[in-house]
Amino acid sequence: GLAVIDSVEPPFSFVYGGQPSSDLLKTWKLERTTKKLDKNRNQHTLTYADPKTGLVVRCVAVEYNDYPVVEWTVYFKNTGSADSPILENILALDTRLRQDTSAQDNEFVLYHNVGTPCSPRDYEPLETALTPSVSKTIGAAGGRPTNSDLSYFNLRSGNHGMIIVVGWPGQWSAKFARDEKNGLSVVAGQELTHFKLLSGEEVRTPLM
Numbered sequence: 001g002l003a004v005i006d007s008v009e010p011p012f013s014f015v016y017g018g019q020p021s022s023d024l025l026k027t028w029k030l031e032r033t034t035k036k037l038d039k040n041r042n043q044h045t046l047t048y049a050d051p052k053t054g055l056v057v058r059c060v061a062v063e064y065n066d067y068p069v070v071e072w073t074v075y076f077k078n079t080g081s082a083d084s085p086i087l088e089n090i091l092a093l094d095t096r097l098r099q100d101t102s103a104q105d106n107e108f109v110l111y112h113n114v115g116t117p118c119s120p121r122d123y124e125p126l127e128t129a130l131t132p133s134v135s136k137t138i139g140a141a142g143g144r145p146t147n148s149d150l151s152y153f154n155l156r157s158g159n160h161g162m163i164i165v166v167g168w169p170g171q172w173s174a175k176f177a178r179d180e181k182n183g184l185s186v187v188a189g190q191e192l193t194h195f196k197l198l199s200g201e202e203v204r205t206p207l208m
Contacts, residue, residue, distance in 0.1 A: 010046055010059045011095050012072075014088070016055065016086075016087050017053075024050070025048050030048055032046055033047075039065075040065045040066040041062055044061045044063060049079075053078075053080050054079040054081070055197070059072055059075075073167075074090075075203070076197065076204075078199055078200065082199060088195070090189055092190075092206050093174075095185075096183055097162070100159060101182065106157050107129060108178060111153070112127075115150050116147065117147055117148055130178045132179070132181070135176065136177075138175075139171070139174065140173070145171075151167075155176070155184075166206055166208065167206035188206075189206060
């Protein structure tokens with residue numbers, strides 16, 4: 001079926017002090033915890049701590065045992081005594097997928113919907129073929145989360161698929177970018193992030 005490729009843990013990314021998280025997190029202290037919420041849900045927490053600036057990045061994920069679903073939120077907290085370096089380009093979802101090569105019709109197809117711009121097209125179903133080198137960016141408009149599009153996506157390749165949802169309060173954005181072969185990059189989060197955190201401040205990403 002659809003497979004995650006080039007995957008690094010965790011499935012999110014950011015830039016901190018001009019450096020990508022793919023480089024930084026390898027050197028930060030990592031703690032993992034798991035607890036059972038109820039008979040159908042397990043909560044997994046990844047906590048990364050920067051020993052230099054005191055930034056703590058916490059990814060809280062809930063795994064459902066009665067349905068093939070996982071949801072997560074990422075938190076950034078400045079536990080240091082000084083202002084943090086610039087935190088930017090936060091992507092609550094950053095992953096790559098590979099086609100279902102077992103099927104004859106294995107092209108990526110994205111099913112999505114118009115939001116509620118108060119027009120006759122409200123909630124219109126849309127379909128975008130993600131053929132090689134094609135990319136599709138979808139997002140909110142004017143800070144109103146459903147003013148242009150809905151943040152619910154059904155991605156199909158062959159006989160398999162994946163539903164992707166961006167927690168939609170605010171100016172969210174998602175991009176689906178096909179490479180020249182059989183891979184697809186999927187990123188999502190708030191449309192723009194570029195800020196510092198004062199000592200003790202904490203922010204979160206949209207729920208994915």
